[in-house]
Amino acid sequence: MRLALIALIALLGASACSKKTSKPPPPKPRCIVTARLPDIAVDAVKAQAPTCSVTIIAPDATPFAEVIAAMDQLAKAGFVDFGVGDAISKLPPPTAPTTATRTTNEGMIIGRFDDISSAPLIVVSQSGDISVGGETVAAVGDADLRTKVGIALVKHAPPGVGSAATPGAIVISAHASRTYADIYRVTRAAGDLGYTSFLFSSKN
DSSP: OOOHHHHHHHHHHHHHHHHHHHHHHOOOOOOOEESSOOOOOHHHHHTTTTTTTEEEOOOOBBBBHHHHHHHHHHHHOOOOOEEEEEEEOOOOOOOSSSOOOOEEEEEESSSTTGGGGOOOOEOOOSEEEEEETTEEEETTTTTHHHHHHHHHHHOOOOOOOOOOOOOOEEEEEEEESBHHHHHHHHHHHHTTHHHHHHHHEOOO
């Protein structure tokens, strides 16, 4: 009887192990394609759109106009999620084909439009001033840029979006003459605050 009980326990244990190992693997993280300026090989990565998100890397002094032009090329190739440097989109791939460019009063906007209706707007002026909700809150060279932008985003959050809400999309609109380094600092600040999707707009 004792031997039979031991055999039964061993059988149950083996069954439990097989159930644990038969679980499907977790979904793979979304791939990130890197496009480096000044030369981007759009054709080489086109087949991966829109499964992959694309991040732009460029020399710090690269004008934002050139960054936007590169994003526009990639959007035409099928990419919909954009980032700069290590500030990247954290959204899953879109479930259906979608467009990544739109022309508005703010200029051309590039990115994923899922949450754009409630997305806050950060504006980087030609002088380097940063405004949120129409209020100048920082400058691109400020050491405490992240803190200032974070306070302003909470203050000017759309109705129904409190400080405890999970951030979604954010629009970063900058003058065409600002640099890649400026845009990276602002985007990184938003990414550190939890924003998962970045839309970029160029102002002339």
